[in-house]
Amino acid sequence: MPLIAHSKLPSFARLKSEGEVVLSKDRANHQVIRELHIGLLNLMPDAALEATERQFFRLIGQSNQIAQFYLHPFTLPSVKRGDKAAKHISEHYQSFDEIKAQGLDALIITGAHVEQADLKKAPFYHDLKTVIDWSYTNVTSTLCSCLATHAVMEFRYQQKRQAIGKKCWGVFKHQIADRSHPLVSGVNTNFNVPHSRFNEITKQQFAAAGIKILVDSEVGAHLCVSEDLLRIVFFQGHPEYDTISLLKEYKREIMAYLSGSRADYPIVPMHYLGEQNKAILNEYKTKLIAGELDISDFPEGLISQTLDNTWHDATRQIISNWIGCMYQTTHEDVNKPFMDNIDPKDPLKLK
Numbered sequence: 536m537p538l539i540a541h542s543k544l545p546s547f548a549r550l551k552s553e554g555e556v557v558l559s560k561d562r563a564n565h566q567v568i569r570e571l572h573i574g575l576l577n578l579m580p581d582a583a584l585e586a587t588e589r590q591f592f593r594l595i596g597q598s599n600q601i602a603q604f605y606l607h608p609f610t611l612p613s614v615k616r617g618d619k620a621a622k623h624i625s626e627h628y629q630s631f632d633e634i635k636a637q638g639l640d641a642l643i644i645t646g647a648h649v650e651q652a653d654l655k656k657a658p659f660y661h662d663l664k665t666v667i668d669w670s671y672t673n674v675t676s677t678l679c680s681c682l683a684t685h686a687v688m689e690f691r692y693q694q695k696r697q698a699i700g701k702k703c704w705g706v707f708k709h710q711i712a713d714r715s716h717p718l719v720s721g722v723n724t725n726f727n728v729p730h731s732r733f734n735e736i737t738k739q740q741f742a743a744a745g746i747k748i749l750v751d752s753e754v755g756a757h758l759c760v761s762e763d764l765l766r767i768v769f770f771q772g773h774p775e776y777d778t779i780s781l782l783k784e785y786k787r788e789i790m791a792y793l794s795g796s797r798a799d800y801p802i803v804p805m806h807y808l809g810e811q812n813k814a815i816l817n818e819y820k821t822k823l824i825a826g827e828l829d830i831s832d833f834p835e836g837l838i839s840q841t842l843d844n845t846w847h848d849a850t851r852q853i854i855s856n857w858i859g860c861m862y863q864t865t866h867e868d869v870n871k872p873f874m875d876n877i878d879p880k881d882p883l884k885l886k
Contacts, residue, residue: 538596544627570603578647581620590775598855613659638869646681652698675865684769692744696734705805709752726849728772774850
């Protein structure tokens with residue numbers, strides 16, 4: 536259950552102030568509980584860097600009460616950063632070399648903002664492949680979000696993502712396609728998931744690669760697992776998002792429009808806002824374009840008070856199940872991915 540504040544990373548204090556259970560390292564040392572070390576490869580852009588930390592840290596901290604969780608954030612030097620984000624990373628993140636030296640029980644790889652379908656154009660392409668190759672042989676399970684899912688499908692299964700033609704953006708209804716896997720134990724058969732992407736791996740591509748689809752939707756497969764049913768967990772959406780994440784992203788899209796980096800005014804995320812909020816944003820758009828308002832007048836505070844979150848509980852249960860699956864299979868030695876009696880080709884004995 537508890538996160539361990541083993542560094543001065545500001546996200547620990549922020550989460551504690553929000554009511555999350557965060558233990559000091561001194562207190563943790565007096566507990567006789569198995570610790571799990573989980574890496575977070577954070578590829579998100581500067582504006583979402585620290586929020587993404589908190590989102591995944593919160594989900595891990597709220598999972599089942601079986602371990603002390605040491606979260607180890609790191610990023611890739613090939614991801615360009617501004618001064619503020621670079622300072623945060625320099626002070627609080629580890630390098631990949633340090634991660635390899637200490638070992639991990641599990642790894643989470645976030646999404647990233649790369650709109651073009653061809654991942655080879657991403658500046659971190661080769662660095663990300665190196666991390667993914669290392670994780671497959673050294674980590675019990677790797678959880679991939681959005682772009683990371685697309686990258687693994689290309690690197691390991693030769694399935695390149697496809698351009699959708701428009702942005703898949705909003706909150707969409709999902710349903711469990713296979714109720715037998717422990718990752719979806721206790722999860723509602725229908726629940727929502729936020730998506731924000733221009734590309735996809737189709738259901739046909741997952742099937743061709745031997746990947747098992749556990750959760751499906753009108754916008755494609757969301758939760759999938761590798762052929763061994765544990766070592767790679769794929770999210771194609773963004774279930775880690777906070778309630779206001781899409782609203783903040785919408786504001787950033789408006790700022791891009793105002794700066795000229797996008798040609799059209801953005802549409803609102805689908806199935807996310809009520810009619811009253813849509814009306815508020817339409818009025819804001821009219822006055823913004825007329826020059827009567829500016830971006831500082833964006834009604835974020837007003838709208839955020841009325842937003843619904845229809846995905847967090849399901850996501851928390853899935854993450855809790857993922858932690859439980861790892862706890863049953865990972866070796867006590869953090870440098871070994873599986874217990875001595877575990878078959879890496881069927882670690883959960885589900886085949």
